[in-house]
Structures are given as structure tokens and as C-alpha cells.
Amino acid sequence: MNVIRSSNDILESTNINISKSVINRTLVLSHVYHACMTFGTQQIFEDLMIMIMFIYRTGGMILYNRSTMIVYGNWISNKSKQNGKIYVKNAGTVLRPILTLLVCSNIKSYIYGNISMSRRPVNDLIECLYDGRKYRHCVRFSKDNGYLPISIFHGCGKVRDQYIIKCDKSSQYVSSLLMIIPKYQDRLVMLKMKNFTRSQSYLELTKYIIRVLGISFVSWSNNIIIKPFNHRLVNKESLSRLMEMDMSSISYYLVRCLIKKTNTVFVIYGVRKCNKQYDIYLINIMRKIGVVYVFLKNAIILKSNHTQRDRLSLIIDCRDIPDSAITLLALVFDKIYTVKLFNIFSLNHKETNRIYALCREMSRIGCAYRKGGNWMIIKNKTYRRRVSRTYNDHRIAMIMGIIDRAIVNNPNCTKKTFPAFFKKGYYR
Structure with a gap:
């Protein structure tokens, strides 16, 4: 497939941020197993900074200049230096692994976050670590049972032969065990996953990273x-070589290609065809709608095929791409008539209940919707211009920012993963 740039085309080029799923996993591993990570300072975002500060407070060393940051992991055994409060704000990819690490290391800590984090459960992970027995004398939830803030008084003891973990809310529970348990085990350990594993692709990503390690x-x-x-x-x-750009961010450019009426060619640097994130497969879906693309050695070129004007209805299984697939809702006013997403149960336990939030905000700007606990259908009906709430959720802010008729009232929440989204005009 060829992308031919004509004289009427407008060329736009940009870089996207490092994947928070990849960088936070590799940083935890580098800290626990005393390795080193190097990356550019221009790619730092909020979730990454929270992880770096945790590493610094617990024995790691940070070196940086204007362009480069080097993180030397050094998980120390001196518990007196690690006791205290740990603020994770709204970073789920930071909370799960460090909670597992602190419990397995028998370190007294108090972990807390913002209001959004207090709605994200961790009780299944705690019950798994303590083998389902009563853990009131070891761990105490300050407010609601199963949610932050949480106080850790005693660890879970020696590593057991078997861990049974519920995976219906998040695959990060299993990923955390895979990363931390090898530090303390002295025999074979079996992990048994109960119920349906959500976001199986992220679990496969964790397996790939620890295998390389x-x-x-x-x-x-x-x-x-x-x-x-x-x-x-x-x-x-090996860890520094695993760095990848955030493939879920590329979905905003894919949608923007179709929404823009001008002949715009996007060149996104840092994207490789042999990518371990499953979000890269969203490109195959967008090709059916009218996006033409070409992979280069370290970039991808995107262009919209505006001759394809037939409006489509999409039905997408979001089991492996729940975060990036919801971006397609922005096309419901242009290229797509109806969007049905299913296998999206994990969206109920993100920064906000994204199923509820997206249905509510899309209805305010003229869409009809139907929803359930694991699916939703969005259909275009009328035109309305409204101010859209973001619920302090970075992905909802970026989706609504792409839609012309939506006015975003809290754009600063995108600093969690994509600080430059609104500042550099990566929308509309």
C-alpha cells in the first residue's frame, strides 16, 4: 500500500509519548532488580513522574539534564528509610506493582491517591497476597473496604507455592505478581487466574518484558x-531497549485523519511495525474506514482517503484494546453511523466509569445511546454544541477534544499521559 503526497497535501509531523504501560513496568523491574533506564526528558508525563519519585524515595538514583534522564534502580532493604506515606495520585500502573512490592517486602506504608484513585479497587490483589485469610491486622482500608487509602502494617510473609487471583477487574493484578514474586521466591510458584482476564494483551506485554529480563x-x-x-x-x-511509544495515542491521529476535510498527511515518529502493544491493531480497523498508512523504519505515515464516503456501522471487540477503541466514538458524526463496543467491562474501573461518562457526554452533544455493564452503542441523531465534562479522565478529555461540537472544560487532566495534546494543537 502506497501513500503518495500530492502538491495539495499539508504535512504535519510529531512525536508521541512513551507508553506508560511499558515504561512503568520496566522502571519497576529496573528498581527491584537493580538495573538502569535511560529516556528523554521531553517525554516525561505525570504517571511516569510519580513512579520516578517512588524510586527516588526508596533508594534509587536519578540523573538528568535538559534532554536525558537516567534512573538507577536500587531497591534497598533498610526498612526505616522506606516507612512513610506514598502518594500515587491517579496512576494505576504505579499503584498495583508498588503495593505488591511493599506487601511482599513487609514494609509499613500508607498509600493514598486523589478522588479518582479512591474509586479503583485493590481488594482482590490484597486478598490474593494474603491468601484470602483475614488481613485486618495486616492491612487496613481507611474509608471504603477495598479502596484507597490503605495502611500496610505487616507483610504477607514468605512466598507461597500458589496464588489464586481474580482478574475480572484488571489484568494488572497478575502483572504485578509476575514482576515482584521472582524477587523473593526460592521454589516453583503457580499463579491461577480466576474469572475472565481483562485486557489480556497487557498481560502478554508483561510476559514479554520479564522474559527479556x-x-x-x-x-x-x-x-x-x-x-x-x-x-x-x-x-x-535489556530493559532500555524495550522502550516503545504509546500506541493508544496514535488512535487520536487516526481519527483526526478522517475528521479533517483538508488533505493532511501525518508523520508520527517513534512508531515501529513490530510493536508489542496490541493497540497497533487498531490501524487495521481504521483502514476499513478510509485511513491509508505506511510504516517506515521508525515512523508511520497516515493519510485519509476522502473518496470513501460511505458511512459505516462498526462492531468492535475491545478485549485487547479497550482504551484506544473508544476513540472511534468521535467518528460517529462523520464517517460512522453507529458504533457498538463490547468486552469493555474494565472501563468501569478506570479513572472514572468511562461507559457511563462517555454515554452521558455523547448524548449531550446529540447522540443516542444504549449501554450495559460490558457494552455500549452510540448512534448519531442531531447536532448540538455543548460544554463537555471530562470527569478528570485524560482519555475522555482527548476524545471530546477531537469532536468539533464539544467544548472541553478541563483540558489539564491530559497531563497524566499526554501533556502536549491541547497545547500543541493535536486535536480538531
Whole structure:
């Protein structure tokens, strides 16, 4: 497939941020197993900064200049230096692994976040770590049972032979165990996943990262067996090579290609075809709607095929791409007549209840909707211009920012993962 730039085309080029799913996983591993990470300071966002501050407070060393930051992981055993309060704000990819690390290390801590984080449950992870037994004397939830803030008084003791974890709310519970348990195990450990594993793609991403690091495991069906790990054989130089750009951010450019009436060619640097994030498969969906693309060595070129004017109805299984697929709702006023998304149960437990929030805000600007606990249907009906709430959710802010008829009232919440989205005009 060829992308031909004519004399009437407008060229726009940009870089996207590092994937928070990749960078926070690799930073945790580098800290726990005493490795080193290097990345550009221009790519730092809020969630990444929270993880860096945790590493610094717990023994790590940070070196930086105008263009580069180097993080030296050094998880220390001196517990007196690690006792205290830990603020995670709204960073779910920071909370789950450090909570597992603190519990397994038997370190007294108080973990808290903002209002949005207080709606994201962690009780399934706590019950798994303490083997389902009563943990009131070890862990205390300050307000609602299962939600932050949380106080840790005693750890979970030695690593057990088997962990049974519920995965119906988040796959990050299993990912956290996969990353932290090898630090403390001295025998084979089995992880059994109960219920349906949400966002299976992110679990596969974790498996890939720890395999590169040198951790051996065997997985089948809903079971994973982790083999004893020799820390001296860890591949410390491999983590920096795993850095990838955020593929969910590319969905905003894919939608923007179709919404823009001018012949705009987007060149996005840092994107590779052999990407481990499943969000890259959203490009195949967009190709059916009218996006033409070409992969270069370290970039992707996007262009809209405006000759394709037939409006479509989309039905998408979002099991592996729940965060990026919801961006397609912005096309309901132009290229698509109806969008049905299913397998989106995990959206109920994000920064806000995204199913409720998206249906409500899309209805305010003229859409009809139907929704359930695991699906939603959005259909275009009329035209209305309204001020849209973001619910302090960065993805809702960016989706509504792409739509012409929506006015976003809290654009600053995008600093969580994409600080430059509104500042540099990466919308409309």
C-alpha cells in the first residue's frame, strides 16, 4: 500500500509519548532488580513522574539534564528509610506493582491517591497476597473496604507455592505478581487466574518484558508457573531497549485523519511495525474506514482517503484494546453511523466509569445511546454544541477534544499521559 503526497497535501509531523504501560513496568523491574533506564526528558508525563519519585524515595538514583534522564534502580532493604506515606495520585500502573512490592517486602506504608484513585479497587490483589485469610491486622482500608487509602502494617510473609487471583477487574493484578514474586521466591510458584482476564494483551506485554529480563515461566490456559530466578543472571541492559511509544495515542491521529476535510498527511515518529502493544491493531480497523498508512523504519505515515464516503456501522471487540477503541466514538458524526463496543467491562474501573461518562457526554452533544455493564452503542441523531465534562479522565478529555461540537472544560487532566495534546494543537 502506497501513500503518495500530492502538491495539495499539508504535512504535519510529531512525536508521541512513551507508553506508560511499558515504561512503568520496566522502571519497576529496573528498581527491584537493580538495573538502569535511560529516556528523554521531553517525554516525561505525570504517571511516569510519580513512579520516578517512588524510586527516588526508596533508594534509587536519578540523573538528568535538559534532554536525558537516567534512573538507577536500587531497591534497598533498610526498612526505616522506606516507612512513610506514598502518594500515587491517579496512576494505576504505579499503584498495583508498588503495593505488591511493599506487601511482599513487609514494609509499613500508607498509600493514598486523589478522588479518582479512591474509586479503583485493590481488594482482590490484597486478598490474593494474603491468601484470602483475614488481613485486618495486616492491612487496613481507611474509608471504603477495598479502596484507597490503605495502611500496610505487616507483610504477607514468605512466598507461597500458589496464588489464586481474580482478574475480572484488571489484568494488572497478575502483572504485578509476575514482576515482584521472582524477587523473593526460592521454589516453583503457580499463579491461577480466576474469572475472565481483562485486557489480556497487557498481560502478554508483561510476559514479554520479564522474559527479556531473564525470568523463566510456563503458561497455559489460566495458569502460570514461575521458575526460581537467579538474580545474578538478570539481563540488566535489556530493559532500555524495550522502550516503545504509546500506541493508544496514535488512535487520536487516526481519527483526526478522517475528521479533517483538508488533505493532511501525518508523520508520527517513534512508531515501529513490530510493536508489542496490541493497540497497533487498531490501524487495521481504521483502514476499513478510509485511513491509508505506511510504516517506515521508525515512523508511520497516515493519510485519509476522502473518496470513501460511505458511512459505516462498526462492531468492535475491545478485549485487547479497550482504551484506544473508544476513540472511534468521535467518528460517529462523520464517517460512522453507529458504533457498538463490547468486552469493555474494565472501563468501569478506570479513572472514572468511562461507559457511563462517555454515554452521558455523547448524548449531550446529540447522540443516542444504549449501554450495559460490558457494552455500549452510540448512534448519531442531531447536532448540538455543548460544554463537555471530562470527569478528570485524560482519555475522555482527548476524545471530546477531537469532536468539533464539544467544548472541553478541563483540558489539564491530559497531563497524566499526554501533556502536549491541547497545547500543541493535536486535536480538531
